[in-house]
Amino acid sequence: GAVVSQHPSRVICKSGTSVKIECRSLDFQATTMFWYRQFPKQSLMLMATSNEGSKATYEQGVEKDKFLINHASLTLSTLTVTSAHPEDSSFYICSARVGSAMSSSYEQYFGPGTRLTVT
Amino acid sequence: AQSVTQLDSHVSVSEGTPVLLRCNYSSSYSPSLFWYVQHPNKGLQLLLKYTSAATLVKGINGFEAEFKKSETSFHLTKPSAHMSDAAEYFCVVRIDRGSTLGRLYFGRGTQLTVWP
Numbered sequence: 001g002a003v004v005s006q007h008p009s010r011v012i013c014k015s016g017t018s019v020k021i022e023c024r025s026l027d028f029q030a031t032t033m034f035w036y037r038q039f040p041k042q043s044l045m046l047m048a049t050s051n052e053g054s055k056a057t058y059e060q061g062v063e064k065d066k067f068l069i070n071h072a073s074l075t076l077s078t079l080t081v082t083s084a085h086p087e088d089s090s091f092y093i094c095s096a097r098v099g100s101a102m103s104s105s106y107e108q109y110f111g112p113g114t115r116l117t118v119t
Numbered sequence: 120a121q122s123v124t125q126l127d128s129h130v131s132v133s134e135g136t137p138v139l140l141r142c143n144y145s146s147s148y149s150p151s152l153f154w155y156v157q158h159p160n161k162g163l164q165l166l167l168k169y170t171s172a173a174t175l176v177k178g179i180n181g182f183e184a185e186f187k188k189s190e191t192s193f194h195l196t197k198p199s200a201h202m203s204d205a206a207e208y209f210c211v212v213r214i215d216r217g218s219t220l221g222r223l224y225f226g227r228g229t230q231l232t233v234w235p
Contacts, residue, residue: 004162032221043209043225044163093162097221108213108223110155112162 006111023094029074030096125226142210
């Protein structure tokens with residue numbers, strides 16, 4: 001089956017530093033990847049949608065200069081949290097879509113998540 | 120407008136008893152519907168999905184859900200709960216038409232506790 005991996009699974013960083021999270025589709029090519037943020041005991045909040053080779057589309061209220069997304073290939077997207085602060089501590093989940101949204105017969109697979117703690 | 124309402128934030132059952140997790144949706148178009156499970160500090164795992172075929176959908180681990188258009192519901196059930204079913208469950212709607220094509224809408228989640 002389709003597998004999406006994330007690295008690292010957990011990261012602790014100091015306030016003011018930047019941290020990069022990788023999301024890879026291991027056995028398929030994903031034209032579209034998504035980044036979600038999940039606060040404790042809450043649902044997933046879509047942060048941005050990225051298409052390979054294009055700039056990411058950010059949801060309202062998400063700072064694009066703080067959460068840098070790069071989707072350089074069909075199997076890799078990265079999220080960089082720049083100048084991290086304690087309020088950025090959260091669980092970040094990526095997702096990769098297979099197939100075209102226009103066809104409606106596509107699947108979206110989720111990564112295992114990355115727990116970011118900013119001290 | 121699209122929305123997903125999970126009617127219970129917490130459900131507690133005893134092991135071996137039935138599970139019912141309720142989900143209602145609102146959609147301008149005929150949606151695709153999903154149930155995902157999330158164990159602590161893990162990603163989401165697909166339990167089952169409805170995409171306009173049979174209204175009774177069977178998923179993994181003995182779960183099933185029935186799409187009822189007249190009630191705009193997609194409740195998740197399991198005849199007999201197991202301790203390993205304890206987790207967070209998300210009902211998700213996907214819109215396959217219009218300006219929000221392909222977008223997923225998440226319910227707030229239902230925490231299932233299974234007592235021995």
